[in-house]
Amino acid sequence: MGFVPLPLVLTLLSAVTPSTLPQPWSDARFKELLAEGTITSMEQACLDPMAAGTKLRKQKLRDRLLAIHPVPASFDLTMRNAGALLTCGSPEGTALVLNRFIPARGDERRRWLLIRWQAAAAALDHRQAALALRRLVDGNVATLDDITLAGPRNGLDALAAHEASRGRLQAAALVLLQGDLQGVTGSRRRGQVAEWLAATEPEQADQLLEAALDEAASNQAWSLAMELLQLQLQLQLAAGGDGERPRIRLERLAARLDDAYTLLQLNPQSNPLPSLRSPREPGGHAAVGESTTAPSL
Structure with missing residues (x-):
């Protein structure tokens, strides 16, 4: 097998198309998004490092999401807007958007309170988080044990943790003792x-x-x-x-x-200090079988 001439190698290399790497969005494209983007497109941009790779851009997206629907026309619109702000790292903004709309009783109120809890928990606002969970079950704290929150987290454990974080240890203990023991x-x-x-x-x-x-x-x-x-x-x-x-x-x-x-x-x-031993020596893990007797306390 002979050598390939260098000019031919260079020609072949120049013919190879390099893979196109993602490039950060231009300022013009980002400004267009802020001016004409929907809640969904801006939420997606928040998750895209090419679109919102700087703190300034992400903050501009949050500001725009907060201002896009100052008077929400429907519950679903409010929830999409609040969820987008939460995705974009603004739990405080989520709370502001939620407070613009009073949900109806039933499923609307339940969904509203769940995202209100998420926002408060993300913001480490333990008072509001605990309040949202108590309102979710109309004060019947024991029923939180049957609710799985985002995370996933048990509702009762979450409420107890919020109360403990507020320094209300007696209240936290009372909450936890109402669950399955x-x-x-x-x-x-x-x-x-x-x-x-x-x-x-x-x-x-x-x-x-x-x-x-x-x-x-x-x-x-x-x-x-x-x-x-x-x-x-x-x-x-x-x-x-x-x-x-x-x-x-x-x-x-x-x-x-x-x-x-x-x-x-x-x-x-x-x-x-314990000495090292071979796993095959007596007491080593290779010699351990199923125990026939349970330890005692």
Whole structure:
């Protein structure tokens, strides 16, 4: 096989059409969008780095979306406008647009309140977010446990988190205790409520943790049980106690689960640093089979 002449190589290379890379929108094209674009086209532009790749351009799109329909003609138009502003990173603008329209009761009000919650949550306006969720169920907070919000997030958990973020820990605890307290989910909820109430109601917090531990054990959720015991130990020590009972239970469970790190944390002086071992040696993961006995708390 002979060599290909260099002039021929250059000719062949010059004949290859390079792939066209996307280019940022020109100022003229962007101005045309602002002048004549629809809500949908501007929402799409907000997501396109070639169209709105600078903070200035994105802000101009937000401003235009906020001004495009100062007096909305319909509920659907209001929702499209509010959704576009949320997509464009302006939850405050979303709230302003929503406030221009009073929804009818029923499905309109439900959809209006859901996007109002999204906007408030995105803006970290926990007061308005909590208010929107309470209005969504007309104050029947327990029914939020059956609602899945965007994210996805459980409605009841979301309301409790908003109340806690406002510093209303008692209200947050009351919300969470109205939900399903069975299984792993219920165990986690009891643990969270215990953490919120520990400073003001330590005895109730400890009772909640005991119930959470029982539920975790009955579901063999040992990782969760470890977390709950660590929380119980932390809260008892913070309250001035010795934490002896949760410490003993934590040590026992950690030993049963071969959790050397937790054992080292609990007794840094008496437990030497663990040495590396082959996975095929006794205790290595390759030798681990199905356990026939459950750990005990």
